């Protein structure tokens with residue numbers, strides 16, 4: 001898959017790194033006054049919301065071509081990526097040919113490598129995936145950072161503001177599934193705005209799915225206004241409901 005950014009992304013030799021606080025089994029952002037994930041230590045939330053919310057086990061097993069593109073808003077600690085890598089390993093062990101995965105993720109405040117290592121140390125049962133990813137995690141300024149943690153998956157981590165990136169992003173094939181994972185819409189409204197949702201819709205095709213932990217009315221209205229059909233489904237842990245959607 002070809003990936004590029006049209007002009008418009010402010011360039012910087014050094015990105016603005018995240019300030020994170022690690023407290024036992026959670027990682028938080030003092031700046032946004034929110035947590036990177038809400039189920040401490042484990043990863044059921046990533047699996048339930050993003051992996052199953054996009055029906056990835058079924059879709060990847062049956063395959064829909066030679067490439068499958070996953071888009072994410074908010075890379076953070078990379079937990080969703082590690083859980084996806086774990087799913088790919090399980091599917092490979094069951095046999096069959098998987099599509100080549102392109103994980104395109106947008107992040108304004110990347111973690112420093114030492115903070116990423118500490119944060120990923122929290123996740124139980126993801127140490128293999130964490131080790132593979134930490135081995136290739138390099139941030140060299142703003143723009144697209146390409147990393148291949150293992151054969152079969154390429155991570156395109158794009159450093160910058162989600163609106164700038166999603167406006168400038170050009171992909172040679174559409175996104176198949178979106179993980180919408182900004183901080184809570186009340187604390188991080190820029191991640192959920194209508195212009196951002198319109199950009200994500202432009203990068204999608206009929207059948208593209210999305211999943212997010214939030215059921216915020218504003219977020220759903222923005223998604224619907226952009227063209228996605230959304231529905232509330234049962235959530236995970238303390239979150240009774242979540243949102244999934246599709247391009248009709």
Ligand SMILES: C[S@@+](CC[C@H](N)C(=O)[O-])C[C@H]1O[C@@H](n2cnc3c(N)ncnc32)[C@H](O)[C@@H]1O
Nearest residue numbers: 074075076077078079080108109161162182183
């Ligand atoms: C809930 S966290 C993401 C959690 C992540 N998926 C994980 O597995 O750890 C939200 C992320 O959105 C990023 N973010 C906040 N505002 C942003 C913006 N305007 N553009 C791009 N990223 C932004 C934050 O830095 C943070 O990493």
